[in-house]
Amino acid sequence: MKEGIRIGLLGAGTVGSGTAKVLELNRKEIIERVGTPIEIRKVLVRNTRKVRPGFEQAVLTDRFEDILNDPEIDIVVELLGGVHPAKEYMLQALEAGKAVVTANKDVIAQYGHDLFAMAAAHHTEIFFEASVGGGIPIITPLKECLTANRITEIMGIVNGTTNYMLTKMSDCGSDYDSVLREAQQKGYAEADPTADVGGLDAARKAVILSSIAFNSRVKLEDVSVEGITKITPDDIAYAKNLGYVVKLLAVGKDTEDGINVRVHPVFLPKDHPLASVNGVYNAIFVHGNAIGDAMFYGQGAGSLPTASAVVADIMRAASDICHDRVTSTGCTCYEDKPVCPIEKTSSSYYVRLLVDDEPGVLAAIATAFGDAGVSLNSVIQTSRNVVDHAEIVAITHTIQHAKMQQAIHTIENLPVVDEVRNIIRVENGEDQ
Amino acid sequence: MKEGIRIGLLGAGTVGSGTAKVLELNRKEIIERVGTPIEIRKVLVRNTRKVRPGFEQAVLTDRFEDILNDPEIDIVVELLGGVHPAKEYMLQALEAGKAVVTANKDVIAQYGHDLFAMAAAHHTEIFFEASVGGGIPIITPLKECLTANRITEIMGIVNGTTNYMLTKMSDCGSDYDSVLREAQQKGYAEADPTADVGGLDAARKAVILSSIAFNSRVKLEDVSVEGITKITPDDIAYAKNLGYVVKLLAVGKDTEDGINVRVHPVFLPKDHPLASVNGVYNAIFVHGNAIGDAMFYGQGAGSLPTASAVVADIMRAASDICHDRVTSTGCTCYEDKPVCPIEKTSSSYYVRLLVDDEPGVLAAIATAFGDAGVSLNSVIQTSRNVVDHAEIVAITHTIQHAKMQQAIHTIENLPVVDEVRNIIRVENGEDQ
Secondary structure: OOOOEEEEEEOOOHHHHHHHHHHHHOHHHHHHHHOOOEEEEEEEOOOOOOOOOOOOHHHEEOOHHHHHOOOOOOEEEEOOOOOOOHHHHHHHHHHOOOEEEEOOHHHHHHHHHHHHHHHHHOOOOEEOHHHOOOOOOOHHHHHHHOOOOOEEEEEEEOOHHHHHHHHHHHHHOOOHHHHHHHHHHOOOOOOOOHHHHOOHHHHHHHHHHHHHHHOEOOOHHHOEEOOOOOOOHHHHHHHHHOOEEEEEEEEEEEEOOEEEEEEEEEEEEOOOHHHHOOOOEEEEEEEEOOOEEEEEEEEOOOHHHHHHHHHHHHHHHHHHHHOOOOOOOOOOOOEOOOEOOHHHOEEEEEEEEEEEOOOOHHHHHHHHHHHOOOOEEEEEEEOOOOOOEEEEEEEEOOEEHHHHHHHHHHHHOOOOEEEEEEEEEEOOOOOO | OOOOEEEEEEOOOHHHHHHHHHHHHOHHHHHHHHOOOEEEEEEEOOOOOOOOOOOOHHHEEOOHHHHHOOOOOOEEEEOOOOOOOHHHHHHHHHHOOOEEEEOOHHHHHHHHHHHHHHHHHOOOOEEOHHHOOOOOOOHHHHHHHOOOOOEEEEEEEOOHHHHHHHHHHHHHOOOHHHHHHHHHHOOOOOOOOHHHHOOHHHHHHHHHHHHHHHOEOOOHHHOEEOOOOOOOHHHHHHHHHHOEEEEEEEEEEEEOOEEEEEEEEEEEEOOOHHHHOOOOEEEEEEEEOOOEEEEEEEEOOOHHHHHHHHHHHHHHHHHHHHOOOOOOOOOOOOEOOOEOOHHHOEEEEEEEEEEEOOOOHHHHHHHHHHHOOOOEEEEEEEOOOOOOEEEEEEEEOOEEHHHHHHHHHHHHOOOOEEEEEEEEEEOOOOOO
């Protein structure tokens, strides 16, 4: 058995320093479990003169080649983020026969296939547990523990920034802008929050989860994405009144019409297991044909939680290197399922309309919905939040997305309707 | 690579038939993932003449030796339940070099150590994911995904029968006896429900979870066990009023005073992730020094959910046999931590007293608690549920178990106190 495993870290930021801290903090346990110590031999940074707590100056380098060409380094741990040069570095490390551990959702979502192929060609492995759900074990459970299932549905709260914001809006009634500012001050949202609030971050994670769950490669461009920027305190208040909470979900469904993957806000019944996942917590809900419903919950980001997943992957890679074996399942996309476009999906919807405050308007709207083929579950009229107008809030029965779009087009052209203020999907367990 | 894996099933009951069904239902996926088909070659039953849907008559046998001595059988899947002869059969199978998959919490809790030793001695493996939490992946995540953590706490709702009963009592206000009868009629409780309602089933699972989480062997006799038989609709109603739900928890804590493992009902704050785990669902909540809080949720029993875990273990064992390797971590109890007796643990408590309905009784009780060194968080007096008497309900601040016992002894001897109706721990995040 090999004595001592040496790693090269790419990046010494939040997750990189967390990784160093966990390796040090639980050193004794790690040695017991792996059978040999794990040592950080080199760390790639931009500026080697900057002092970084937790790292000795001597291990810092600004040249990737120092890591790539060091024969003592067994595992390259990529924590740079972004596509380039992270992807190229990982491919080169795998080509050199080194194992790779990464937290990089961007690269795995877009180039996972190429990385798996490179690893297989060079008899080595790539692990990426931290790329989805931070510390939450979800990739390994999907690939190895739920493997006796045909998984038909996966739904996750996989973006901590937006979940923090929606939780705050719900708890305090604050509006979107003030909650975003607060999240930025607390470090939960970036200066440019577009990828989080616009849903792109969640979409990348949806691609990874769906590809694994459905054994078929999903591409980012197959994902229908809508963020939380249009959610108002009024929508959240209506949700509460109607027994729902508003969450941004990454959803993947394997239907008869193909795989549908999407990211959008939803009204979730308040007794749904995902409904009580609040703040920066993440959770992934899975439905399989044997296990039924299951859920995995934990912190979706942060230095130590994410390092928990990174270090577990390092330990697995280290064990495999010590035993001179490859145990990871590699690429599992052995099927090529069609994509089901969003228009063909069905759901129940919440619709909020600003209308003229005049007698008969509720009846007129209800009739118009009916004429457009939309059956309503409940309708509320209120003038609570508006002056000289009324608001009508409707929850529809399950209807195809394309038909709902047509109906909304009709509704917004009615003389009594001033504005379609929001349309949000309702997760009622019947949608597809 | 080996062509075809053959298994011998011990038992054709609920989980056995579920296992056969999942192997058949997801045959295509299983072949893709393992690389070769998995076939049930023999099934041990008591009566080979009884027709069993899902099993061909030809595979049935009433002699374990037919399975043990069949060189074609690679994996023995033990689904008999109970300690004997399940333990002996598993030991013999491992000694013969066969891999073992089991759902047997009784044997793993008491003899896991012997089974691991036998497996290691004969270069084979034993897997037992289904022994805790039915289909929920928890053993593999603990052993392989949270391995970078020092785990300090594990709390689980791990008994579906009692969780169904407590949920029903909470939803409908029904009493213990009627809910038990209903659970028996629906097949959620056995004719003799003692092991479930008395907490022994949960205690066995607590032993397994704690031994793995804390790397130290916990014995069943180390577990302090209290069931749900004393819980009344009044306790549940008070819990609701005070913002709690009542759950039966299996708790393991690794404290400075040693490992404390216990099973008992608790008042759980209604926003705790475990609080919304209802009906026959189970969940295991884990706190680690890197990941922080995490939770694993799913169906804790049932034919197909449990088979989901059994078949995943079979697939892992099959892959390892195909690659002629051992990948499971085996016994991880490399430490020998002391046991912290229940008396030294601390907690907040709910206390319900039947008292004389006379002026000053509330003050007298509050004073008596204070004199006994118990600081109270809140006290309620009500005469709602009683005639000619009053009830006093108190929630204490955190106090050591032994001191609380002494205080209760003093309180129950006060002239105004007629009866100590219940004492239930409150999980407030501060206990140890």
